[in-house]
Structure formats: structure tokens, C-alpha cells
Amino acid sequence: MTNIHDIARLSGYSVSTVSRVLNHHNYVSAETRQAIEQVVKKLDYAPNAVARDLSRGKTFNVGVVLPHADHPYFTQLVQGIMRAAFAANYHVVLLPSKWDAQLEQKYLETLRQHAYDALIFTSHGLPLATLAKYQRYGRIVICENPHDSGLPATYAERVATYRTAFAHLKKLGHTHIGVLNSRDLAASATTQATVAAYEDVFQAPLPAKYCYTGVNTLTDGQTAGGYFVARFPEVTAVMTNGDDIALGFRRAYLAAQRPLPYLIGQEHQPSGEALKLPTIDHHFDLVGVRAFQLAIGETATNVAIPSEFLLN
Incomplete structure (x- = not known):
């Protein structure tokens, strides 16, 4: 494998001069630069990027x-x-x-x-x-x-906005509220923040049966919607974890011809704007x-x- 010493030997210049040319430093004459560059081209030499990065830290x-x-x-x-x-x-x-x-x-x-x-x-x-x-x-x-x-x-900063969203639901009179999240309470700081905000507003624990996790996509939202349709007709509002997810949740209720819960989305996606959903924008x-x-x-x-x- 060609290295800088080969270029120095064939060009007749020192290793330090070759290095200055390869690194585009000044203080090299045009004639010297041209001679070295001709040898570089002849040998099809390319500097070792890893070695260069290590040398510059x-x-x-x-x-x-x-x-x-x-x-x-x-x-x-x-x-x-x-x-x-x-x-x-x-x-x-x-x-x-x-x-x-x-x-x-x-x-x-x-x-x-x-x-x-x-x-x-x-x-x-x-x-x-x-x-x-x-x-x-x-x-x-x-x-x-x-x-x-x-x-x-x-x-x-999620907790304050989650509190605002739950306070909005409380003001509207909702008392049976579902919550959708990606991961379970023990593993996720986001799920913990959501549950803490609910409990701050309602001064009561969020029923574990109303907390559905493993939700990341529109399809997951539709699956969660089917779960709530089948088991919890008393739920009148749901805090979803994405506008697209809320759209999927909504589809399950429409397919079952059941009255829609009041839905809150997250991340201010185009689907939420089209449906005019309340949403939380975290500015990710x-x-x-x-x-x-x-x-x-x-x-x-x-x-x-x-x-x-x-x-x-």
C-alpha cells in the first residue's frame, strides 16, 4: 500500500515537505507542489482518513x-x-x-x-x-x-404541558381518561411524566387498565382503539402519544360505529391539523x-x- 514515504522517495522531496503539500499548507513553492502532486496522481494515493482524524484529535x-x-x-x-x-x-x-x-x-x-x-x-x-x-x-x-x-x-419540558392538557379535559368534565404511550411506566420517563401530570391534576391514581403502552404508529393506535372499544365504553377522552396515532385510534371507533372519545394528539402533525385535534407540540x-x-x-x-x- 502506497504511503507518504513512497511519495517522498519518488518525488525526491522530504516527508515533511510532502506532508505540507498533502495537507494544503503554505510555504511550499508552486514548482515543488506541482512535482509532488504529479507523483501523488501517478501512485493514485489517497490519505488515510482514519489516521488523519486521529492525528488531529x-x-x-x-x-x-x-x-x-x-x-x-x-x-x-x-x-x-x-x-x-x-x-x-x-x-x-x-x-x-x-x-x-x-x-x-x-x-x-x-x-x-x-x-x-x-x-x-x-x-x-x-x-x-x-x-x-x-x-x-x-x-x-x-x-x-x-x-x-x-x-x-x-x-x-413535558410535565407542565401535560398538566395543561389534563386540566383541559377536567374542565370539560371528563373523568374516565385513557392514556397511550410507547413504553411501560418502569422503563419510560415520558410515561412517568404523563402519569404524574394526570395524578397532579386529578389528585388520584391513573387506573392501570386505562394506560395502554407499546404504541408507536398509526396501526398501533388503531389496535389500541379496538382495545378500548371492546373493554372500556366508559372512557370519554384519550391522551394519545401522536396525532397519527390519534387518527388510528379514531378509525377503530368509526369502524365499530361507536361515539368518538375526545382525543388529544401530540407532535403537531398534519393529520392532527386536518382533524382539528388538540395537540402538544414538543418542538423535537x-x-x-x-x-x-x-x-x-x-x-x-x-x-x-x-x-x-x-x-x-
Whole structure:
């Protein structure tokens, strides 16, 4: 394999002079530069990008750990991350995880091996304490409230807006309310925030039977709708976890020819606007931008992004 020493030998110039030409440095005459570039072209030489990155201490790669892309939370986050990365001339590598702890541990090890300058965890299966231990090898950013983990974080401030949404339902007189979420209470900070907001507003526990999880897509929403149609006719309102999901939920009730519950969506999607659904906009695109800025060290503080409850 051709290397810089071969170029120096064939061109008759020193390794340091060849290096200056390859790295586009000044203080090399036009004649010398031309002679070296001719040898480079003849040998079809390309610099080793990995070695170059190691020598300058940066890869300009950021890994984004992504359980899946089925929910707008993840797609909007990635859109924001990609937009910020493009502006900063960084590469983004998507690292699928499915919340698998072994996979996430593998990605942390690649950070230790300097494959990335930083990792952004859009969600995680490993404990925050485990992620925090790897900060010595590179920046690790999470997309949730960091509490006392010491991890840089940017996240949507959800609880206040969830309270507003549940207060709206209470004002309308709804007392039997269903809630849809992606993951169960023990595993998900989002589900915990939703349940906590309900209990703050109604001063009572959310009945576990009304909390349906495993919902990420329109089809999941339709399945959840069938579940509520068959089992809980008393439910008159449902806090869904996406406008598209609310659309799927609605289809189940229409198919069963049952009166529709009052639906609240999330993420301000076109389907919600078309149906004029109340929705919560968490501005996840902006969360993604801020996560990337934290990852490359443009800001050192944790950033909470206010969300909005919108009555369409």
C-alpha cells in the first residue's frame, strides 16, 4: 500500500515537505507542489482518513443511538440533529439499538475507541449512571431530564404541558381518561411524566387498565382503539402519544360505529391539523438541534425546551 514515504522517495522531496503539500499548507513553492502532486496522481494515493482524524484529535463523526424510527419523537429529533450537523460539516451515524443494553454498551465502547467525537442517546436501555461513566472518552448527550446524572442534556419540558392538557379535559368534565404511550411506566420517563401530570391534576391514581403502552404508529393506535372499544365504553377522552396515532385510534371507533372519545394528539402533525385535534407540540426538531450543539461542545449547559398545548 502506497504511503507518504513512497511519495517522498519518488518525488525526491522530504516527508515533511510532502506532508505540507498533502495537507494544503503554505510555504511550499508552486514548482515543488506541482512535482509532488504529479507523483501523488501517478501512485493514485489517497490519505488515510482514519489516521488523519486521529492525528488531529477529531473524527467529525457523531453517533446517534436510536431505538427505532416509528414515532415522530425520533424522526423529528433526527431531523434537527441532521440539520445542525450539516451546517457544522459533521457526519451523523445512526446506531439502531431497540433499547438493547448489550448493543448500547457496544456503542459506548466505540466511543472509547475514538470512532466518534460524541454519542447522542435519543433514548436508552442502560442506566444513566452507566452512560455517565463513559464521559471520559467523549461527549455523551441525552434527550431527557438528566436529574443528578451529570450528563449534558436537552429535552422537551413535558410535565407542565401535560398538566395543561389534563386540566383541559377536567374542565370539560371528563373523568374516565385513557392514556397511550410507547413504553411501560418502569422503563419510560415520558410515561412517568404523563402519569404524574394526570395524578397532579386529578389528585388520584391513573387506573392501570386505562394506560395502554407499546404504541408507536398509526396501526398501533388503531389496535389500541379496538382495545378500548371492546373493554372500556366508559372512557370519554384519550391522551394519545401522536396525532397519527390519534387518527388510528379514531378509525377503530368509526369502524365499530361507536361515539368518538375526545382525543388529544401530540407532535403537531398534519393529520392532527386536518382533524382539528388538540395537540402538544414538543418542538423535537429544536431539541435535536440543541442536542447536536451540546455534542460538539458549542454549549455546556443543559437545555429544556418549552412545549405547547395547542387547541386547533
